[in-house]
Amino acid sequence: MGRVSPAFLPVVFLVAWVCGATRAHADQIRVTSGQFNAFAFVGQAVNSASGIDLVGPDGTRLLLSSFEEVDHSIRLTNLPTIPGQGELADFSSVLTVLPGGDSIFAPDLSGRALATPSTLSFVAAPTQVVCHDNVFRGLVCGGVAPFTFNASLMFGGGPTTVDLIGAGTVEAEFFGDAVRLNYVFEASPTPEPATVSLLTTGLIMGGAGILRRRRAGGART
Numbered sequence: 768m769g770r771v772s773p774a775f776l777p778v779v780f781l782v783a784w785v786c787g788a789t790r791a792h793a794d795q796i797r798v799t800s801g802q803f804n805a806f807a808f809v810g811q812a813v814n815s816a817s818g819i820d821l822v823g824p825d826g827t828r829l830l831l832s833s834f835e836e837v838d839h840s841i842r843l844t845n846l847p848t849i850p851g852q853g854e855l856a857d858f859s860s861v862l863t864v865l866p867g868g869d870s871i872f873a874p875d876l877s878g879r880a881l882a883t884p885s886t887l888s889f890v891a892a893p894t895q896v897v898c899h900d901n902v903f904r905g906l907v908c909g910g911v912a913p914f915t916f917n918a919s920l921m922f923g924g925g926p927t928t929v930d931l932i933g934a935g936t937v938e939a940e941f942f943g944d945a946v947r948l949n950y951v952f953e954a955s956p957t958p959e960p961a962t963v964s965l966l967t968t969g970l971i972m973g974g975a976g977i978l979r980r981r982r983a984g985g986a987r988t
Contacts, residue, residue: 798933
């Protein structure tokens with residue numbers, strides 16, 4: 768049996784790493800549209816969300832709730848005070864949902880309610896607050912920023928775990944010491960499975976070519 772080329776082993780390890788990374792992220796589902804709405808008081812830990820409706824690829828509904836019968840809280844993670852005109856504001860938030868209640872989550876995925884407490888994280892980029900005069904409401908301040916989203920949810924009856932990711936734009940508007948948040952999700956391009964397959968095939972073929980050349984060189988000497 769011929770010796771295995773040292774150059775071939777790193778290629779094999781790289782192929783294995785690519786395949787392993789693909790499997791590790793295979794269960795993630797990207798939110799392609801939908802929105803999450805909340806009304807939070809700045810500086811307070813417990814606030815209320817008004818509704819969430821997240822849609823995934825091919826129109827699959829991933830989460831749906833009005834939160835009317837669901838024990839939950841929404842917390843602004845980096846907004847201790849109301850910012851003024853031109854100041855930076857961070858509209859990141861964390862939604863915590865406890866199991867129970869009559870609201871059903873993920874009807875198309877599992878048709879079951881949450882089985883464990885779940886955390887949904889919305890991480891927004893800091894943005895400058897802009898204020899303008901409104902004829903009916905006076906001075907209105909707020910901001911718009913991109914955000915990323917992730918959540919790991921476990922549903923009862925299986926149990927079934929669903930990992931969600933996504934991104935979009937958050938629109939925020941201040942009302943005294945409160946802020947209205949509207950996270951709007953947008954479709955984001957994801958790597959095509961064919962890309963990973965082509966990379967894996969190319970690495971294998973390249974490694975085989977190196978091995979053949981080394982063996983041919985050894986045969987001539």
